[in-house]
Amino acid sequence: MMKVCISGLGRAGSQIAKYLLACDRVDLVSGICSPTSTKAGRDLGEIIGCRAAGVPVYPSDRIESCIFNTRPDLILDFSNAAAALKNAETFFSLNVRVVMGTTGFSKAEEAELYALADRFGAGLIYAPNITRGVSTMMLLTELASRILTGYDVEIIEMHHKRKVDIPSGTASKLADRLRESLPVGERHDVPVSSVRAGGIVGCHKVMLVGENDMIEISHQSFSRNAFAEGALFAAEFIQDKTGIFEMKDAMNLDGILMDYLNQSSDNPPRRFALV
Numbered sequence: 001m002m003k004v005c006i007s008g009l010g011r012a013g014s015q016i017a018k019y020l021l022a023c024d025r026v027d028l029v030s031g032i033c034s035p036t037s038t039k040a041g042r043d044l045g046e047i048i049g050c051r052a053a054g055v056p057v058y059p060s061d062r063i064e065s066c067i068f069n070t071r072p073d074l075i076l077d078f079s080n081a082a083a084a085l086k087n088a089e090t091f092f093s094l095n096v097r098v099v100m101g102t103t104g105f106s107k108a109e110e111a112e113l114y115a116l117a118d119r120f121g122a123g124l125i126y127a128p129n130i131t132r133g134v135s136t137m138m139l140l141t142e143l144a145s146r147i148l149t150g151y152d153v154e155i156i157e158m159h160h161k162r163k164v165d166i167p168s169g170t171a172s173k174l175a176d177r178l179r180e181s182l183p184v185g186e187r188h189d190v191p192v193s194s195v196r197a198g199g200i201v202g203c204h205k206v207m208l209v210g211e212n213d214m215i216e217i218s219h220q221s222f223s224r225n226a227f228a229e230g231a232l233f234a235a236e237f238i239q240d241k242t243g244i245f246e247m248k249d250a251m252n253l254d255g256i257l258m259d260y261l262n263q264s265s266d267n268p269p270r271r272f273a274l275v
């Protein structure tokens, strides 16, 4: 069975740990926390309020021991951008695959992450949003923006008030993708508005607004189990691969779209002749 380690045991990482401990498709073998965290040396099951699970937690300055002692096939990283980038180099150098859920990277840091993965011939899924729902939403919004040319496009993202990065990684990726789907020469930045309030788990909305009508495509995560479900999906995809991937690759979205188009051309709409 695939062996998994979670790096970053905060809101997202802890809930993912809880989900994976109750799941029989993976073996959660270890956790990684910050070097100053009181979680180091404790049992991950106890930390997240479950029974002792025999899952040790290592501080990130002892990653080598963690990997050597618990032998994970892959890491699920939900920490912070600075820690994630530093730790990724060690994971890749030890031939461990990474599902990178962490956000807040600058463009230069993103490029560095890709360069590291390339240099070590690693397996990486970089997913600023790990839910299948958001990847589906990205595809739908790109299609909609190509159809509704001339419409204004705006993104609204809403998260809990303790989230440190702004705008969200998901909103930045949506904005980049929507910008690139505009015709060359007409490309402009897509505005993002951010709300940080209460305990909102995660909500992204894309609005395409014309003079006389508008459409909205939105996604909402009801709980952090949405991230756990997505992380498991990504892990099962990357476990035997090398290369750099996105969630849309794990979901085969290009293939599904191609099948859909081929199917519609196999079954052209019936036309009625006037006789």
Ligand SMILES: NC(=O)C1=CN([C@@H]2O[C@H](COP(=O)(O)OP(=O)(O)OC[C@H]3O[C@@H](n4cnc5c(N)ncnc54)[C@H](O)[C@@H]3O)[C@@H](O)[C@H]2O)C=CC1
Pocket (backbone or CB within 6 Å): 007, 008, 009, 010, 011, 012, 013, 032, 033, 034, 035, 037, 060, 077, 078, 079, 080, 081, 083, 084, 087, 100, 101, 102, 103, 104, 127, 128, 129, 130, 131, 165, 169, 227
């Ligand atoms: N891709 C996705 O779908 C999702 C991404 N995220 C991202 O995951 C990250 C974490 O989010 P939250 O859990 O809400 O934040 P959080 O602040 O609750 O958790 C981050 C954890 O990382 C730990 N950490 C700090 N330095 C570390 C190190 N050197 N090694 C390992 N762990 C270290 C912190 O002590 C903390 O426990 C954020 O970047 C967030 O945007 C969160 C949810 C879903």
Ligand SMILES: O=C(O)C1=N[C@H](C(=O)O)C[C@H](O)C1
Pocket (backbone or CB within 6 Å): 103, 104, 128, 129, 130, 159, 163, 165, 167, 168, 169, 170, 171, 201, 202, 203
């Ligand atoms: O910090 C979070 O919580 C989330 N972060 C991700 C992001 O920045 O897009 C994804 C998700 O919406 C939750």
